[in-house]
Amino acid sequence: MAIAHRALSAFARMAAVVGALGVMTAPAVHAAEALHPHKIDWTFDGPLGSFDQASVQRGFQIYKEVCAACHTLDHLTYRNLGEKGGPFVASGRLNAATGAWEDVKLGPPHHGGKLVPAADNPFVRAIAAEYQITEIDPTTGQEVTRPARPSDRFVSPYTNPYEAKAIHGVAPPDLSVIIKARHDGSNYVHSLLTGYVDPPEGEQPPGGAANLSYNPYFPGGWISMPPQLLPDRVAYTDGTPATPDQMARDVVSFLTWASDPKAAERKQTGLAVLIYLTILAGLLYAAYRQVWRDVKH
Amino acid sequence: MSGPSTYVPKSGFEQWLDKRLPVMRLMHDSFIDYPTPRNLNYFWTFGAILTLCLITQVVTGIVLAMHYTASVDLAFDSVQRIKRDVPFGWLIQSIHATGASMFFLAVYIHMFRGLYYGSYKAPRELLWIIGVAIYLAMIITAFLGYVLPWGQMSFWGATVITNFFTAVPIVGTPIQQWLMGGFAIDNPTLTRFFSLHYLLPFVIFGLVILHVWALHVTGQNNPDGVEVKDKADTVPFTPYATVKDLVSVAFFVLMFAAFVFFLPDALGHPDNYIPADPLKTPPHIVPEWYLLPFYAILRAIDFSIGPISAKLGGLLLMVGAIGVLVALPWLDTSKVRSMRYRPLARIFFVIFVVVCGALGWAGGQSPDKVIWQSSSFRIEGQATGPGGAAQTYVGAGVTLEAAEKAFEKEKAKVVAAGAAPQSSTVTTPFQFKVTQFSQLLTLYYFAFFLLILPILGLRETPGRVPETIAKAIGAKHAAAAAPDREA
Numbered sequence: 146m147a148i149a150h151r152a153l154s155a156f157a158r159m160a161a162v163v164g165a166l167g168v169m170t171a172p173a174v175h176a177a178e179a180l181h182p183h184k185i186d187w188t189f190d191g192p193l194g195s196f197d198q199a200s201v202q203r204g205f206q207i208y209k210e211v212c213a214a215c216h217t218l219d220h221l222t223y224r225n226l227g228e229k230g231g232p233f234v235a236s237g238r239l240n241a242a243t244g245a246w247e248d249v250k251l252g253p254p255h256h257g258g259k260l261v262p263a264a265d266n267p268f269v270r271a272i273a274a275e276y277q278i279t280e281i282d283p284t285t286g287q288e289v290t291r292p293a294r295p296s297d298r299f300v301s302p303y304t305n306p307y308e309a310k311a312i313h314g315v316a317p318p319d320l321s322v323i324i325k326a327r328h329d330g331s332n333y334v335h336s337l338l339t340g341y342v343d344p345p346e347g348e349q350p351p352g353g354a355a356n357l358s359y360n361p362y363f364p365g366g367w368i369s370m371p372p373q374l375l376p377d378r379v380a381y382t383d384g385t386p387a388t389p390d391q392m393a394r395d396v397v398s399f400l401t402w403a404s405d406p407k408a409a410e411r412k413q414t415g416l417a418v419l420i421y422l423t424i425l426a427g428l429l430y431a432a433y434r435q436v437w438r439d440v441k442h
Numbered sequence: 443m444s445g446p447s448t449y450v451p452k453s454g455f456e457q458w459l460d461k462r463l464p465v466m467r468l469m470h471d472s473f474i475d476y477p478t479p480r481n482l483n484y485f486w487t488f489g490a491i492l493t494l495c496l497i498t499q500v501v502t503g504i505v506l507a508m509h510y511t512a513s514v515d516l517a518f519d520s521v522q523r524i525k526r527d528v529p530f531g532w533l534i535q536s537i538h539a540t541g542a543s544m545f546f547l548a549v550y551i552h553m554f555r556g557l558y559y560g561s562y563k564a565p566r567e568l569l570w571i572i573g574v575a576i577y578l579a580m581i582i583t584a585f586l587g588y589v590l591p592w593g594q595m596s597f598w599g600a601t602v603i604t605n606f607f608t609a610v611p612i613v614g615t616p617i618q619q620w621l622m623g624g625f626a627i628d629n630p631t632l633t634r635f636f637s638l639h640y641l642l643p644f645v646i647f648g649l650v651i652l653h654v655w656a657l658h659v660t661g662q663n664n665p666d667g668v669e670v671k672d673k674a675d676t677v678p679f680t681p682y683a684t685v686k687d688l689v690s691v692a693f694f695v696l697m698f699a700a701f702v703f704f705l706p707d708a709l710g711h712p713d714n715y716i717p718a719d720p721l722k723t724p725p726h727i728v729p730e731w732y733l734l735p736f737y738a739i740l741r742a743i744d745f746s747i748g749p750i751s752a753k754l755g756g757l758l759l760m761v762g763a764i765g766v767l768v769a770l771p772w773l774d775t776s777k778v779r780s781m782r783y784r785p786l787a788r789i790f791f792v793i794f795v796v797v798c799g800a801l802g803w804a805g806g807q808s809p810d811k812v813i814w815q816s817s818s819f820r821i822e823g824q825a826t827g828p829g830g831a832a833q834t835y836v837g838a839g840v841t842l843e844a845a846e847k848a849f850e851k852e853k854a855k856v857v858a859a860g861a862a863p864q865s866s867t868v869t870t871p872f873q874f875k876v877t878q879f880s881q882l883l884t885l886y887y888f889a890f891f892l893l894i895l896p897i898l899g900l901r902e903t904p905g906r907v908p909e910t911i912a913k914a915i916g917a918k919h920a921a922a923a924a925p926d927r928e929a
């Protein structure tokens with residue numbers, strides 16, 4: 146991206162600025178109004194909502210087996226998956242003699258066990274090891290490949306930033322914060338993934354492009370992403386039927402977690418802070434009544 | 443106003459210090475013994491809330507600057523790093539981003555308070571004007587800060603706003619290029635915006651010191667708008683004002699925390715989670731909510747007046763909207779300070795507040811959005827039937843497009859029946875769009891300051907103003923004791 150940015154000709158930039166002014170002064174172009182996404186009762190909605198971890202785990206599987214072919218997830222590292230609130234957080238017992246973790250189980254520590262640091266988390270290590278990192282060996286100056294470690298960022302399917310656009314016509318957006326980058330993000334992405342239909346009669350893709358699909362939830366209707374979640378697109382290991390709706394719910398749960406991995410911690414802290422402040426405000430009000438009790442005002 | 447100092451240094455060190463640098467005396471006289479009117483209501487606690495907001499923004503901002511990278515290639519990512527990887531970065535970033543909104547919420551309440559109770563009138567003109575300077579500095583600081591995360595709104599907001607400077611004759615384009623550090627918003631813009639965003643809060647800090655200094659010279663105004671006469675009118679700052687300020691601060695922080703922890707994105711725009719792309723213009727470019735009224739005024743002018751282009755007109759009005767506040771102490775001709783005793787002014791004030799809210803709404807809409815239209819679009823076509831008889835057919839719709847679609851359908855029917863279409867006429871309804879609405883609102887905004895307040899002060903019959911604060915309180919309690927004899 147960096148180089149592309151720099152290489153932009155001055156002309157292109159001026160054109161973009163003129164475009165922006167057009168937006169302000171010219172009458173708005175009435176593109177086909179996108180449909181409003183349908184509402185889903187997400188478990189993570191609201192101040193007390195939390196993630197259904199099984200769903201986030203299945204969502205990761207969808208991301209890995211389907212979306213990752215085209216989409217990057219640049220802001221995530223593999224260790225994030227095993228950190229507090231992550232889908233592959235694990236607990237176990239540290240053997241002081243060997244320094245190894247024993248009885249490691251998926252899930253946060255409930256009874257006795259301890260949270261396994263993400264770097265030692267075997268589930269995370271296994272996921273990372275499925276990917277190869279290409280880098281320069283500083284001692285030889287030669288390109289080498291090695292399996293990814295938990296500290297590595299999610300590996301991109303592309304070798305350079307231009308490839309994405311060259312292959313798909315439109316560069317598929319990075320999905321790290323996609324849920325936050327769309328209005329009503331979770332509902333929108335669910336509707337988008339399950340909302341492909343035949344185009345209305347007489348509706349033609351712009352410029353007659355053959356590689357566009359019709360999706361009424363996408364602004365403008367024509368999208369460069371073909372339908373992805375056809376029935377049984379993946380085989381779930383926990384026996385959940387892989388219906389399009391279920392797969393969309395799972396991948397959206399995963400992406401919502403990925404857009405804000407600190408959400409659980411944030412809500413938990415927030416609850417304590419609000420309780421504390423309510424008590425404080427109450428006490429201060431009582432103090433105020435006491436101080437002013439004999440003063441007419 | 444504060445009268446002779448009552449500070450008595452106790453320990454030997456305090457006596458030593460007092461002879462050399464009387465800071466303890468200053469603190470004592472300003473925040474302990476300082477006499478405050480006893481009738482102040484909770485609107486007078488917002489100065490304390492604003493002080494807290496400023497400190498919060500500066501402290502969280504300094505921490506963010508330790509992790510933020512002002513480069514077009516890294517800025518967006520570095521904000522994500524802060525939220526994801528910096529210990530408590532999610533909290534600090536959320537406080538800073540939400541804090542800007544809270545700061546403006548508090549300052550708007552503070553300013554409307556001043557407007558309602560006439561706190562800008564003699565002898566507090568300068569106190570008010572310093573306030574306006576603070577407000578201007580806050581707007582600039584917030585605008586600069588919004589560019590830093592380098593999302594789509596950051597980039598395009600900066601593009602639109604810097605572009606307005608080109609409307610200034612002759613020096614406009616050089617000014618715009620000087621602000622941007624080049625011919626477009628790019629790395630030099632980002633680095634200078636960051637530098638200035640770090641600088642300005644300290645300028646605000648300096649202004650706040652002057653503001654509070656001026657306040658402590660004139661003393662506070664109060665809801666009854668009568669000057670303090672003697673000790674019966676006041677209570678010492680500590681504990682009376684202190685504890686009241688603390689109650690207010692606690693409730694404010696409670697609301698602040700609700701946003702920080704549970705609605706961190708509610709006040710932002712989703713587009714700013716899309717990295718800036720100079721080649722892709724977002725469909726709607728809007729600033730943050732607290733600047734929307736000015737944005738509406740900026741875009742309200744869609745006609746030129748002589749040599750003043752529409753763009754320049756908008757810019758002048760926006761600058762004027764803040765400038766008029768500076769002149770306010772001399773525009774309001776009323777001898778009565780508080781609108782508590784100005785029933786007519788009170789009505790115009792309430793309308794003014796609603797107008798400011800409506801300007802905010804208008805600033806968030808597309809200027810061409812139709813608010814109301816007199817009827818539907820109607821296209822009437824004439825055709826000659828197979829036998830030579832004249833025939834008419836009609837297509838109607840809420841928009842011209844819909845009417846055309848309906849019209850084409852009718853036409854096809856007519857043609858199928860063997861008639862030959864001749865001509866057609868389009869009836870366009872009257873449309874009231876956001877731009878016109880903004881114009882009306884802008885008109886009221888300026889009329890309030892330039893016409894209503896100057897004339898009202900000379901013409902209205904104010905209510906009976908109590909002689910002293912103590913008497914006002916006495917009357918209030920008497921009225922409360924005998925509710926049927928409401929004053």
Ligand code: HEM
Nearest residue numbers: 486487488489490492493556561570573574576577662663
């Ligand atoms: C950083 C922003 C600001 C801070 C920290 C601040 C602080 C304060 C404080 C501590 C007070 C005394 C307590 C009170 O009356 O609430 C005060 C009073 C006042 N402020 Fe501000 N202020 C700020 C912005 C403004 C602005 C933007 C204006 C107007 C444009 C303004 C106008 C006034 C006036 C007129 C008073 C006297 C009110 C009276 O006594 O009735 N201030 N300010």
